[in-house]
Amino acid sequence: MTTFHAAVVHPDQTVTYCGTVDQGHVDAVRALAEPEGAPRVVRDHPEQPGTLFVLRDDGELDWYVPSEYVPFGAPDAPRGGPARQGGAESALETDTETERAADSADEVTGPDYVPGAIRFGNQMIGGAMDHPENPARAVWHTTESPAGGNFITSVATFLMKVASEPQVIYDPVTDRLGQFGPMSRSARALRNDGSRRTNREGRVCIQVEVLGRAARPxxxxxDPATKPTFRSLLTAMRAHGIPDVWPAGKPVPSATSPMPRPRPTWQGKGGHFGHCHVPGNTHWDPGAIDTSLIPGAPLAPATPDYDES
Structure with missing residues (x-):
């Protein structure tokens, strides 16, 4: 029977290794966490079959890894398992220190950080844009998880562990927002379109993972008028030159909807896109969100009424 390393990833990103468990234990965990409305949510690793995470609304993450893999923090874990933890949406797109230094002087037209944003990880998820001559754009995703509570921390930790971070993660219930890196650099939440790196398309490509499910927009x-942090995010997008339009149309309402992804539109037009609109990708999120609200008409930005550091 397959055995698994078990660990807990804490909100401060430290990891406690808990030893090994058997397949029966993992099957029981999945059965308890998968039903709709369960207090915990199971997410599978996109590139390591059998590896799963359990998102907890207290911000901690349970991590189960088949014994052939090597989880961080396992002192006696066997060697030789697959090492790469790249996300399902793209290959790892990190830069060398030389590239970071070279593009650090690139002109930035808008802010790199939204006021009040929680900073997750080391803030070095991506690099310079491949096609800065193309217009600025934003891409909207959904996390396919609950919102509220402390799920923003749990989901952020999951995205870092599978190397599929956007620049921004947003909770529409609490109006809390986190960032994995500056807006002027690329994210890694999209699959490449062949050899063309969709994460690096345009002057900026600001990607937002919204806590929620595509099936329930x-x-x-x-109401954006009651969400000061969300308004600050939209203000930052506009400052980067992203127009208030949806060049590829409204996001699709279901997984079975036609999802044409025209490359000329994606590469040549600025504005807001859904994950469903990006060439080379297969997901249908963010669902049928109301494009009269997102981005909607500009509202005055506001300072969040909490202090996160």
């Missing part, structure tokens, strides 16, 4: 009962 997060704009239902959502």
């Amino acid at each position: 997060f704009t239902q009962s959502f």
Whole structure:
């Protein structure tokens, strides 16, 4: 029977190794966490079959890794398992220190950080844009998880562990926002379109993972006028030159909807896109969000009424 390393990833990103468990234990965990409305949510690793995470609303993450893999913090874990933890959406796109230094002087037209954003990880998820001559754009995703509580921390930790970070993660229930890196650099939440790196398309490509599910659009009962952090995010996008338009049309309403992804539109037009609109990708999120609200008409930005550091 397959055995698994078990670990807990804490909100401060430290890891406690808990030893090994058997397949029966993992099957029981999955059965308890998968039903709709369960207090925990299972997410599978996109590139390591059998590896799963359990998202907890207290911000901690349970991590189960088949014994052939080597989880961080396992002192006696066997060697020789697959080492790369690249995300399902793209290969790892890190830069050398030389490249970081070279492009650090690139002109930035808007802010790199939204006021009040929680900073997750080391803030070095991507690099310079491949096609800065093309217009600025934003891409909207959904995490396919609950919102509220402390899920923003749990999901952020999951995204870092599978190397699929956007620049921004947003909770529409709490109006909390986190960042994995500056907006002027690339993210890694999209699959490449062949050899063309979709994460690095345009002057900026600001990607947002919204806590929620595509099947239940997060704009239902959502009022941007009551969400000062969200308004600050949209203000930052506009400052980077992203126009208030959806060049590829509204995001699709279901997984079975036609999802044409025209390359000329993606590469040549600026504005807002859904994950469903990006060439080379297969996901249908963020669902049928209300494009009259996102981005909607500009509202005055506001300072969040909490202090996160």
